[in-house]
Amino acid sequence: MESRRRDMELLSxxxxxxxxxxxxxxxxxxxxxLGVCFGLVLTLxxxxxxxxxxxxxxxxxxPGDLSEDEEDEEDEDEEDTVDRLASESLLPxxxxxxxxxxxxxGALAVNVFASAEELERAQRxxxxxxxxxxxx
Numbered sequence: 001m002e003s004r005r006r007d008m009e010l011l012s013x014x015x016x017x018x019x020x021x022x023x024x025x026x027x028x029x030x031x032x033x034l035g036v037c038f039g040l041v042l043t044l045x046x047x048x049x050x051x052x053x054x055x056x057x058x059x060x061x062x063p064g065d066l067s068e069d070e071e072d073e074e075d076e077d078e079e080d081t082v083d084r085l086a087s088e089s090l091l092p093x094x095x096x097x098x099x100x101x102x103x104x105x106g107a108l109a110v111n112v113f114a115s116a117e118e119l120e121r122a123q124r125x126x127x128x129x130x131x132x133x134x135x136x
Contacts (some may be wrong), residue, residue, distance in 0.1 A: 021028045
């Protein structure tokens, strides 16, 4: 009995709303456009808030410390980072040859790249930097 009464109230309220809209189409249009504009402004504010409160990028982890599913995410992040860095203008890179250092001056020959992929990425990035410097 209670559900039937709710159904009748819903039907009655719907008919009353329809009659009011038919009698005042200008106010309905005004409220509709106002609601759409409010939704767009709210969406824009949330988007700006999301972009401005983005957490700072975390430093890349060592390759041996990643699990399999994290490696896929890191590969995508690294590709985005390389593309982003290539589009920015960077400071010139100074290369110091290792032959100029003697064994007693404290210079050690250390491989700073953990894998061949990282070395290849660094070389591509240096090539992009060189091209950008030539263009400027």
